[in-house]
Amino acid sequence: MDLTPFLSSLEGTTLDQVLLSIAISGKVAVSGKVAIAMKGRFLLRSVCESFQDRTRIGCAVTDEATCLAYLAREPYELLICTDYLEDGNGFELARKARSAHQGLRVVVLALGDVIPAQYVEASWLEAVVAEADFIGDQRPLQAAVLAVMGRHSYRSPSLRSGTLPYLSCPRLTKREYEVLDLLASGLTDREIAERLVVSEETAKTYTKRLLKTLDVNNRLQAVLKGMRCGMVQV
DSSP, X not given: OBOGGGGGGOOSOOSSSOSOOSEETTTEEOOSEEEEEOSSHHHXXXXXXXXXXXXXXXXXESBHHHHHHHHHHSOEEEEEXXXXXXXXXXXXXXXXXXXXXXXXXXXEEETTSSOOGGGTTOTTOOEEEEHHHHHHOSHHHHHHHHHHHTTOOEEOHHHHHSOOXXXXXXXXXXXXXXXHHHXXXXXXXXXXXXXXXXXXXXXXXXXXXXXXXXXOSSHHHHHHHHHHTTSOOO
């Protein structure tokens, strides 16, 4: 999937909190283009919508080959990708991208919570955030961006300690399962309302209840936790 041509048509931020910002706390200014490669429509859209200035995003795709093609067209400053992609591998994408573009900074969100053995000591692998760390606290992803833009390396807490945080998987109601599945499909509140034949305000209430049940702060964390608990697939 290539979402790049449609970035300007995305709705306003659907996340309750901004995951990333082009200027994070005024400390780091990303002036060049940003490339995003994520596994699936939901993750891709969520990360794109987390940027306040989407004109900075020059590439928003779900596969390795298309991302590399975008990177070859013009200079990019930052690449954010997941380890799993719809087609390809995020770690290999990072390796190839850094090999072709030395100044590119890369952050990998590891949905598998591990760095494969062959990449652990790789000098080109600057920042990796385990999904498990991001579910409970979005700051590791922000910290990773701050680190690479300052030319430093970063590993989120569980990757440093080798111990994953405790994961509590609550029981969901039938309606909460339905809402979680629709969120994972990348639907907005308006689209969820249409699917469930309810008002948009009611759909928003359903989403808020789901976030409370899962004990997360936003939709992206809800879907990621749902994935880890085996409640949904992306």
